[in-house]
Amino acid sequence: MKNKIKLGDLVNIKTGKLDANAAVDNGKYPFFTTSEETFKIDTYAYDDEAVLVAGNGNLNIKYFYGKFNAYQRTYILTKKENINVNIKYIYYFLDKYLETLRSLSIGGVIKYIKLENLINPVLDLPTIEVQNKIVEKLDTFKKILDMYRKKIDILSDFNKSLFTRMFGDIKTNDKNWEIKKFNEVISILTDYHANGSYKILKNNVELLDFKDYALMVRTTDLENNNFIQGVKYINEKAYNFLKKTKIFGGEIIINKIGSAGNVYLMPLLNRPVSLGMNQFMIRLKEDFNNIFYYKLLTTEYYTNVIKNNIQGAVTKTITKDAIKNIDIIVPPIKLQNIFAERVEKIEKLKFEIEKSIETAQNLYDSLISKYFDN
Numbered sequence: 001m002k003n004k005i006k007l008g009d010l011v012n013i014k015t016g017k018l019d020a021n022a023a024v025d026n027g028k029y030p031f032f033t034t035s036e037e038t039f040k041i042d043t044y045a046y047d048d049e050a051v052l053v054a055g056n057g058n059l060n061i062k063y064f065y066g067k068f069n070a071y072q073r074t075y076i077l078t079k080k081e082n083i084n085v086n087i088k089y090i091y092y093f094l095d096k097y098l099e100t101l102r103s104l105s106i107g108g109v110i111k112y113i114k115l116e117n118l119i120n121p122v123l124d125l126p127t128i129e130v131q132n133k134i135v136e137k138l139d140t141f142k143k144i145l146d147m148y149r150k151k152i153d154i155l156s157d158f159n160k161s162l163f164t165r166m167f168g169d170i171k172t173n174d175k176n177w178e179i180k181k182f183n184e185v186i187s188i189l190t191d192y193h194a195n196g197s198y199k200i201l202k203n204n205v206e207l208l209d210f211k212d213y214a215l216m217v218r219t220t221d222l223e224n225n226n227f228i229q230g231v232k233y234i235n236e237k238a239y240n241f242l243k244k245t246k247i248f249g250g251e252i253i254i255n256k257i258g259s260a261g262n263v264y265l266m267p268l269l270n271r272p273v274s275l276g277m278n279q280f281m282i283r284l285k286e287d288f289n290n291i292f293y294y295k296l297l298t299t300e301y302y303t304n305v306i307k308n309n310i311q312g313a314v315t316k317t318i319t320k321d322a323i324k325n326i327d328i329i330v331p332p333i334k335l336q337n338i339f340a341e342r343v344e345k346i347e348k349l350k351f352e353i354e355k356s357i358e359t360a361q362n363l364y365d366s367l368i369s370k371y372f373d374n
Contacts, residue, residue, distance in 0.1 A: 003126065007093070008119030010085050011077040015055065016070025017045065033071040036060050041069045051077040051091045056112045059102050063091040075118060089131040092138050093123045096372040123372065134371050141364040148357045155350050159343060163295055166339050170329055171301045177331050183324035185293070188283040191256065191320075192275055194244045205238045214239040214272035217247060219255055219279065222264040234274060245275035250290050252282040252297070254306075254323060260316040261306040265294040280323065287333050291340035296328065 018041075020033050027040030034057030044067040052062045055073040070076055079087050094101070101118075105111035125131075168175035183189075195201060207216060212233040221227050239246070249268030255261060257278040266273075266281075275281045284290050296302055309322035 003124060004122050005125045006119065007090070007121045007123060010080060010083055010125070011051075011087075011090060012080055013115065013118055014076050016072050016074045016076065018069060018071055020071050022069070022071075030064065030066075030068045031070070032062060032064070032068060032074050034058060034060075034073055038062075043069060045069050046076060048078050049087045051087060051094060053077065053094065053101075053113065053118065056105075056107070059098070059105060059111060059113060061091065061094050061098060063088055073112075075113070075115075077118070084128045085125065086128065086131040086135050088135045088139075092135065092368060093121075093372050096368045097121055137367060138364065138371075141360055141367065144360045145357060145364065148353050148360065151353050152350055152357075155346050155353075159295075159346050162339070162342060162346075163299065166335065167329065167331060170296070170299060173329060175331075177329035179327050180330050181324060182326040182328050185284055185288045185328070185330065186282055186324070187285045189280060189320055189323065190244055190275075191280050192242070192245055192277045195242045204241045205234060208233040208235070212236075214274050215269065216274050216276050217253075217266070218276040219259060219262070222253065222266075223262075225267075227267075227269055232276075236272075239272055239274055242274045245281055247273035247275055247281065249273075252284070252290060252294050254280045254282065254297075254318070256280050256319075257315065257317050260310045260312075260318045261303075263294065263297045263303075263306070265290065280320065282323075288330075289333065289336035289340045291343055292331075292336040293328070295339075295343065302326075302328075 016032070018031075022041055023031050023033070023039035024042055025040070027042050029041050029044040031039040031041035032052045033039060034054035036058055046069065047067045049065040050063075050068075052064060052070060053075040054060050055075050057073075077087070077090060079085050079090070100121075101113055102111065104117045105113050126134075167177070173179070193201070196204070210233065213236040214234050215221075215227060216232040216234050217227070218232060221231055234242070247266055249266055251266045253264045253266055253275070255278060284293060297306070305326060306318070306323075309326070310316050310318050311322075
């Protein structure tokens, strides 16, 4: 028979004492708050092996061994004396239990974990030898996942630095590239309502929750890079009616309402696709590279330029004219193409690593379920 025991019988639970503003820039010790980020502080109050649970906010968990300090809404779990438990075994149990903790949390905008929800969960407690083996296996997958994620971060940073190395500081245009209005490089700038009035569109287009002839691409699909789950479809008649906004892949898409100004590059999906509502679709003239201009528009500088052209206090919007009148640099097309080829190679590497992350995550989830599903 499995040895079932309450978490509160295995660990001491206390909370930090400090205000979140206690963090300093050049502190010596880790300072844990409800943020996923770890800050620094000059003094420590704890010198132990502990699991730290954010009592509100993001409701995340961390494992730490050493000297540290903690924010007052952070729960600090340490093992009780004379209890044969690997505290990292507790960490992995809570990693599995975290979604349940989140569902039990209280509050409106800011969620809170009640102390009793940390005390009462029941888990299996095998022998310390078995606990150690479980921790060792899960540590291995955590290290693999961390390694892959660091590679993604390195490639993302390289992508950003590549742009600066090739095209300089775009804010000052220190390489003296030609400047044009964005409209001068655009071949087509259109949106859903270019196909007809609201009444005509309503009579000819119906969004479907089940798979049909064409995908109607929306902001949420582009944000999540997910064009399979929870998407909307239209039938062939509606697709052909929306002839001015057929999507073939490679188009630049800019939100015009809501998250106005967000910029996306449409992937090639090898299936009929139509532009959703509340978005602009942009195709460039032949001698301009869409990947280069997508990367240009998503730099920090141009993100701010676009934001400065957004109107409205509650409902944020951006107009076609505002987009057309943005000043952009125009390096030689040969250089644009070289940059795009390098970006595509980096993105291909990232894609392969992301597939490896998905595989490792699935194996980790399977193992953690095996060990901690009651």
